[in-house]
Amino acid sequence: MTGRLAWEQAHRLAVGALTSLGYSEPEASAITDHLLAAEAAGITALGLRRISWIAEIIAAGAPPGDPSEVVPARGGCVLVDGHGGIGYLAADRAVAAAAESARAGGVAVAAVRDVFLTGSLRVYGDRLARQGLAGIITSSAAPAVVAPGPGGRRVLGTNPFAVFVPGHPVPLVFDTGVTSLTYSELARRAAAGEPIPAGCGLDRTGEPTTDAAAVLDGGAMLPWAGHRGFGLAVAVQALAMMAGGPAVPGGLAGCAMVIFAVDPRALDPAAPVPDLGELAGVLDRAGGRPPGLRWAQAQRAGREQGLRVEPATVTSLRELARAG
Numbered sequence: 001m002t003g004r005l006a007w008e009q010a011h012r013l014a015v016g017a018l019t020s021l022g023y024s025e026p027e028a029s030a031i032t033d034h035l036l037a038a039e040a041a042g043i044t045a046l047g048l049r050r051i052s053w054i055a056e057i058i059a060a061g062a063p064p065g066d067p068s069e070v071v072p073a074r075g076g077c078v079l080v081d082g083h084g085g086i087g088y089l090a091a092d093r094a095v096a097a098a099a100e101s102a103r104a105g106g107v108a109v110a111a112v113r114d115v116f117l118t119g120s121l122r123v124y125g126d127r128l129a130r131q132g133l134a135g136i137i138t139s140s141a142a143p144a145v146v147a148p149g150p151g152g153r154r155v156l157g158t159n160p161f162a163v164f165v166p167g168h169p170v171p172l173v174f175d176t177g178v179t180s181l182t183y184s185e186l187a188r189r190a191a192a193g194e195p196i197p198a199g200c201g202l203d204r205t206g207e208p209t210t211d212a213a214a215v216l217d218g219g220a221m222l223p224w225a226g227h228r229g230f231g232l233a234v235a236v237q238a239l240a241m242m243a244g245g246p247a248v249p250g251g252l253a254g255c256a257m258v259i260f261a262v263d264p265r266a267l268d269p270a271a272p273v274p275d276l277g278e279l280a281g282v283l284d285r286a287g288g289r290p291p292g293l294r295w296a297q298a299q300r301a302g303r304e305q306g307l308r309v310e311p312a313t314v315t316s317l318r319e320l321a322r323a324g
Helices: 007-019 025-040 050-059 088-105 121-129 183-192 212-216 227-242 276-285 293-305 311-323
Strands: 003-005 069-071 077-086 107-116 134-139 161-165 172-176 255-262 307-309
Touching (some): 003 007, 007 025, 007 307, 025 307, 050 077, 050 311, 088 121, 121 134, 121 172
Parallel strands (some): 077 107
Antiparallel strands (some): 134 161, 161 172
8 A cells, every 4th residue: 555655754754865875965855856746746766765866876877966067168158067976966967057058148958978777858847937938858768679660679668758848837847768668667566576568568579468577688678650660769869979978878877968948038039928818718628737847836736735645655765774
């Protein structure tokens, strides 16, 4: 049974676990803010259970703490080198720099290279949109687990992207990877013995399977929309290469993120912030809703009503904190 923790309680628990891994309290708090946002939205594969994976990666040799640094770039561009570390804090640096540069010059490009685990792109897009900026975020992913199609072999990561637009009452933020499941969710289902939906995976012989463990054991995930989804994965990988990422992901490292941000006021200083409430009304009558609305509602509910957290996750965080 999943228990409920107050937001502040969950925050303290996560910070305690992360400081045991070598993060300072401010660094741990920043990462925790990101994980709790995902947890509140029900994206548990990108939420608090990620801390156990962070612990495994650091134990395998990734540098603890925040080894990232800003390196020289030209114009309205910013490059953050992650130096092989966990990517949340490096991405935070890039987001802050992109916001500052876009407000000053109208447009900005920021990139992060040589990181692993940057989390949900929606968190960064929401942060930028709430500062009045619009744009796109792309991120290469590892390990290589996505095949071009049936019969193919794994060659790329799930390579997510996000689109963000300022608006009221809440910003519009759409994010997705090129597969129906994240790699983290695939690993969770494999560990739990749960199947994946039909059409999402291949076994090591290239045959379709719903066995998550078979996909991990030399198989591959399939992109949604066939060649269109795979083409998007290739495009995201090419953008990552522009920031110094590899052509093909290796192990759990070497990922790269690119942020394109624009201040709409640079296009038209008199232009109003888009009324997404009007758009929401139109979509509601058609049976839909704008991306970002459910996210905002979940964040508010999580802070007011607490978070549903799996007991196993709570136990692992407490064990990490005690071990530290």
